[in-house]
Amino acid sequence: MTIDPRPIGIFDSGIGGLTVLAALQRRFPRETFLYLGDTARLPYGTKSPETVARYSLRASLFLLEHGIKALVVACNTASSTALPVVEHAVTVPVIGVVEPGARAAVALGAHRIGVIGTEATVASGAYPRAITALEPAVEIVAQPCPLFVPLAEEGWFDHPVTREVARTYLAPFRNAVEVLILGCTHYPPLKLAIEDAVGPHVRLVDSALAVAEALAAMQADGRVAPAAASGSARLLVTDAAARFSRIARLLLPDVDVSLELVDLPTYPSA
Amino acid sequence: MTIDPRPIGIFDSGIGGLTVLAALQRRFPRETFLYLGDTARLPYGTKSPETVARYSLRASLFLLEHGIKALVVACNTASSTALPVVEHAVTVPVIGVVEPGARAAVALGAHRIGVIGTEATVASGAYPRAITALEPAVEIVAQPCPLFVPLAEEGWFDHPVTREVARTYLAPFRNAVEVLILGCTHYPPLKLAIEDAVGPHVRLVDSALAVAEALAAMQADGRVAPAAASGSARLLVTDAAARFSRIARLLLPDVDVSLELVDLPTYPSA
Numbered sequence: 001m002t003i004d005p006r007p008i009g010i011f012d013s014g015i016g017g018l019t020v021l022a023a024l025q026r027r028f029p030r031e032t033f034l035y036l037g038d039t040a041r042l043p044y045g046t047k048s049p050e051t052v053a054r055y056s057l058r059a060s061l062f063l064l065e066h067g068i069k070a071l072v073v074a075c076n077t078a079s080s081t082a083l084p085v086v087e088h089a090v091t092v093p094v095i096g097v098v099e100p101g102a103r104a105a106v107a108l109g110a111h112r113i114g115v116i117g118t119e120a121t122v123a124s125g126a127y128p129r130a131i132t133a134l135e136p137a138v139e140i141v142a143q144p145c146p147l148f149v150p151l152a153e154e155g156w157f158d159h160p161v162t163r164e165v166a167r168t169y170l171a172p173f174r175n176a177v178e179v180l181i182l183g184c185t186h187y188p189p190l191k192l193a194i195e196d197a198v199g200p201h202v203r204l205v206d207s208a209l210a211v212a213e214a215l216a217a218m219q220a221d222g223r224v225a226p227a228a229a230s231g232s233a234r235l236l237v238t239d240a241a242a243r244f245s246r247i248a249r250l251l252l253p254d255v256d257v258s259l260e261l262v263d264l265p266t267y268p269s270a
Numbered sequence: 271m272t273i274d275p276r277p278i279g280i281f282d283s284g285i286g287g288l289t290v291l292a293a294l295q296r297r298f299p300r301e302t303f304l305y306l307g308d309t310a311r312l313p314y315g316t317k318s319p320e321t322v323a324r325y326s327l328r329a330s331l332f333l334l335e336h337g338i339k340a341l342v343v344a345c346n347t348a349s350s351t352a353l354p355v356v357e358h359a360v361t362v363p364v365i366g367v368v369e370p371g372a373r374a375a376v377a378l379g380a381h382r383i384g385v386i387g388t389e390a391t392v393a394s395g396a397y398p399r400a401i402t403a404l405e406p407a408v409e410i411v412a413q414p415c416p417l418f419v420p421l422a423e424e425g426w427f428d429h430p431v432t433r434e435v436a437r438t439y440l441a442p443f444r445n446a447v448e449v450l451i452l453g454c455t456h457y458p459p460l461k462l463a464i465e466d467a468v469g470p471h472v473r474l475v476d477s478a479l480a481v482a483e484a485l486a487a488m489q490a491d492g493r494v495a496p497a498a499a500s501g502s503a504r505l506l507v508t509d510a511a512a513r514f515s516r517i518a519r520l521l522l523p524d525v526d527v528s529l530e531l532v533d534l535p536t537y538p539s540a
Contacts, residue, residue, distance in 0.1 A: 040321050041311060048510045051310050119513070147431075150420045161417075161438070164431050240318045243389070266536070 004225035007032040007234070008215075009068035009092075011059040013044040015248050016149075016185030017074030020097065021233060022252055023208035024072070024215065030226065033233040036063055038264070040239035043149060045118025045184070049081040052120060056082035057089055061267045064090050070224045072211060073097065076183045077118050080126035093223050100210035101181050102130035106138065108203060110178035115142040116169070116194075117183030118149070127183055141177060145169045145184075152186040155250040158193055166190070166197035173198045181205045189251050236262045274495035277302040277504070278485075279338035279362075281329040283314040285518050286419075286455030287344030290367065291503060292522055293478035294342070294485065300496065303503040306333055308534070310509035313419060314347040315388025315454070322390060326352035327359055331537045334360050340494045342481060343367065346453050347388050350396035363493050370480035371451050372400035376408065378473060380448035385412040386439070386464075387453030388419070397453055411447060415439045415454075422456045425520040428463055436460070436467035443468045451475045459521050506532045 008028075010021055014037050021035050038044075038059050044052045056078040060071060070093045073079045073086060079096030087094045105113050115127040122144040131138055147165050156162045173180055180202050182188060188206050195204065218224040237244050241259045278298075280291055284307050291305050308314075308329050314322045326348040330341060340363045343349045343356060349366030357364045375383050385397040392414040401408055417435050426432045443450055450472050452458055458476050465474065488494040507514050511529045 040317065042316075046312075046510065046513060047310065051509045146424055147417070147420050150417050154416055161431055161434050164434065168431070239321045240316065243316060 002225040003228045004069050005032070005227050005229060006067050006069035007034040008070050008072060009034050009036070009063035009066070010072040010074045011036040011038065011063060011078075012075040012185060013037070013042040013077070014039050015244055015251060018248055018252050019185045019188050020072060020074035020208040020211050022254070023212045025231065025233060027212040027216065028226070029231050030228060031231045032227060032229065033231070034063060034066055034068060035233060035235045037235070037237040037244060039237045039244055043118070044075055044077040045120050045149065046146070047120065049120070049124065052077055053082040053085045056086055058264050058267060060086045060090050062264050064092065068092060070095065070215070070218070072215070074185055074211070076185060076207065077120045080117070080121045080124040093218060095211060095214050095218070097185070097207040097211055098126045098183075099130050100214040101183065101205055101207035102127055102134060104207070104210040104213070105179045105181050105205045106131060106134045108179050108205070110138065112139045112141070112177040114173040114177035114180040114202070115140060115183050116145045116180065116187065117142070119144045119146060121183050127181060141172060143169060143172060148184065148190055149186045152189050152251065153247050155247075157189045162190060162193045163196060166193040170194065170197040173202060175199045175201055177202055179203050179205055182207065235259050238262060238264055272495040273498045274339050275302070275497050275499060276337050276339035277304040278340050278342060279304050279306070279333035279336070280342040280344045281306040281308065281333060281348075282345040282455060283307070283347070284309050284312040285514055285521060288518055288522050289455045289458050290342060290344035290478045290481050292524070293482045295501065295503060297482040297486065298496075299501050300498060301501045302497060302499065303501070304333060304336055304338060305503060305505045307505070307507040307514060309507045309514055313388070314345055315390050315419065316416070317390065319351040319390070319394065322347055323352040323355045326356055328534050328537060330356045330360050332534050334362065338362060340365065340485070340488070342485070344455055344481070346455060346477065347390045350387070350391045350394040363488060365481060365484050365488070367455070367477040367481055368396045368453075369400050370484040371453065371475055371477035372397055372404060374477075374480040374483070375449045375451050375475045376401060376404045378449050378475070380408065382409045382411070382447040384443040384447035384450040384472070385410060385453050386415045386450065386457065387412070389414045389416060391453050397451060411442060413439060413442060418454065418460055419456045422459050422521065423517050425517070427459045432460060432463045433466060436463040440464065440467040443472060445469045445471055447472055449473050449475055452477065505529050508532060508534055
């Protein structure tokens, strides 16, 4: 079997993608990961598709220059609006979070699927497109939840305020869908409040786990060769490392967050 | 009297500065205003001082190139962390929001002053410095309120969730200060919820009104010559004009928001 010791690149606008990194590290303990949080330009979720594409391209080219063997776009907003641009620009296999999430939801056999995400993700229609491509007969309801990201970053995972916000946003889903896709990597820490708001019969799909499945499939069919060493992760951010560390410790107490601050060059095509 | 028909430049990371624009338009109906919302890089409030300085400089130089006669830094985060850099780089009088807000609070004769703002504004210590420079004997309590900006942008001005968040953040101020400075241009729309949380004996200082006072003083002493025409405002944003318009209509139903999308050049010194 071919071995490829090069790192797997992961990028997100900020810390949300760490939920994806954590899932990948658990599933692929021998891989090395290079994570880039583009904190100088976060959030992506309220920006235009053109701007998100420009920022995503810049982050992807930066990781490519660091010799990655595959790229995980761990941000739902970037995956929803910029994946074709990124795939066109980089020379390694690219995994977004939308298609794996859609696949996991459809695999549960649901007829009514809910999607929550940032304004940009919901406006893009990427999830409905991905779901319908897999299973045209599914009914889809999507809802932006702009306050979930700041609530997660404040560490109010199961705060009464978060429960009230969840009840307000998620009323249309309560006992009305069979599956709800958490279409933003910031949402998994809010799972308890979300479950409480949608009721006990709605199953949640966490795209971090779905991405690990997608990478496993790529290794199985030889598109990405595995590493053989004992794995590690290197974390880079473009700004405000102290804030990132504080929130990362809150979101993912088990992940080791040693950070390096980097500047992204401006690429001619980005 | 000298007349100067050139516009007054105003910049903010996004829409918050519109509360300052509205106050200036009411007070100076003959002036022309050129407003720049740097929405491609918002928010500034969670970024590092170095990054805020770089972004602020870029926005200020852009407005300077458009022939302004004075510059209002209508963003508390930029005023708190980047004002010296901006003052050094531009050749016209500069007005920040911090010093006028501090002056207005001290003028009320308070002995205990509260300050709320973004993480970056509070971490900078700019308000305590400005207040102490005017009146050393004042006691100052500062508190970041990260959820207030997204709540204002969601239009939940007087929502039960906003009242609960305000009660949580503002408990230290309740009947414990005489004056509370709204140290973020996003906060005035949340006034009712804030007043309810701090109690009836705490007076709120809105820096938008304080900035109008500061500009009036600059006109009175001849540092900024007035215009004589019937005024107007031109609004520029660097991204996501549709989102800006929607939220601007929510925050300031009376302001005419016709927008132009612009790209900021990268200046060698910015």
